[in-house]
Amino acid sequence: MDASVRRMGDQNSILDAPAADAPSVVEAMTSTTEYQAQVSTGDSGTTTPSTASSALCTADGTPSSTPASTPSSTPSFPLTLANHNLTPSDLQSIHNLLIDIALEGGRTMLEAEHAFLLSASTKNNTSDLVTKYDSEIEEMVRCRTHAAYPSFPFLGEETHNTGVTLTNHPTFICDPIDGTLNFSKGVPNCAISLALAIDKTPVVGVVYNPFRDDLYTAMKNNGAFLTKPATGARFKLPLHRVPPPLRGLDSCLVALEWGNQRHGPNWSLRTSVHNTLLTSKAEGGVMCKSIRSNGSAALDFCYVASGMLDVFWEGGVWVWDVCAGWIILEEAGGIVASANPGDWEPTLEGRLYFGVRAAKREEQVKVVEELWGIMGERRFVYP
Secondary structure, eight states, rough: OOTTTTOTTTTTOOGGOTTTTOHHHHHHTTTHHHHHHHHTTTTTTSOOOOHHHHHOOOTTTTSSSSSOOGGSSOOHHHHHHTTTTTTTTHHHHHHHHHHHHHHHHHHHHHHHHHHHHHHHHTTTTTTHHHHHHHHHHHHHHHHHHOOHHHHOOSTTTTTTOOOOOOOOSSSEEEEESSSSSHHHHHHHEEEEEEEETTTTTEEEEEEEETTTEEEEEEEESSSSSETTTTTEEEEEESSSSSSSOOOOOGOOOOEEEOOOSSSSHHHHHHHHHHHHHHHHHGGGGOSEEEEEEOOOOOHHHHHHHHSSEEEEEEEEHHHHHHHHHHHHHTTTEEEEEEEETTSSSOOOSEEHHHHHOOOOOOHHHHHHHHHHHHHHTTTOOOO
């Protein structure tokens, strides 16, 4: 197999190759200081990942009519950090802390698997166990982040209060187990998702699936990576060194979720779009390659960032489901638009997301607009 195409799940994948004297995960994540410095300052001569994801251009290099943030219209990231009395070194420390916390949470998830097997054999209700482990992991995350950064607010799925929203202050965002249904059923597609947001924008993201030993990480202006903690193997995202063309939805493997709202206009819109994506062109559909419902928005974003999936279209999930995956996708050269037509700059708390993998900018725009066209005048509406 061509080493430039590194597919996860392949028994012969180099991702699973043993590494002698593998460094610790944090050592591995901090072993590219020179690369990080080049990306942060632009000395490498290439566009930084976050800049690339926001500068939408046509094939001839001229700006497209698509609204997008540009470096000239937003403060530089070092200035943003300075405004909050933070430095790039502080951000690296936070990044490393979240990795360590994610690994601890992953160990708890692995230990919990045995409890679920016991529960199933004794016919106990697993719902309480889900609540127990979700809450246990989130409390661990809250305590550790508060001990290190007591002035930073904490927003977690299990402990948030209705009506609480993000502020511009640096905020830790946590989903202790994204993919709880999978977790409760023993399906190994779930993860702990941790992020730091500043000015309501994700700047650090860590997503760890302990059942696959997949650790996805990103820090603004420093790229995105997949690490195998057991071996120390580390790979820059996307996994294809040169992302393949993104010709249209009919060339895409699409990530979709079904959600728990199975009635009303949002459900009707969701199922209509799903049907059009799958239906043959002869019958008025798009006929995408296929769809995948993985049961975890955080992992959906990471799979798009890696290039295993091409797009992820979703409405109705929450900030803790997407914050970490968002920065991982952007740092891998992808873009995040809104699930609703016309909005190229969705808010972190807007509950409407459309992630597209790394590709030429005009190809990304084409795919987004093609799916928006399927929706017509219809829109998701979420509180």
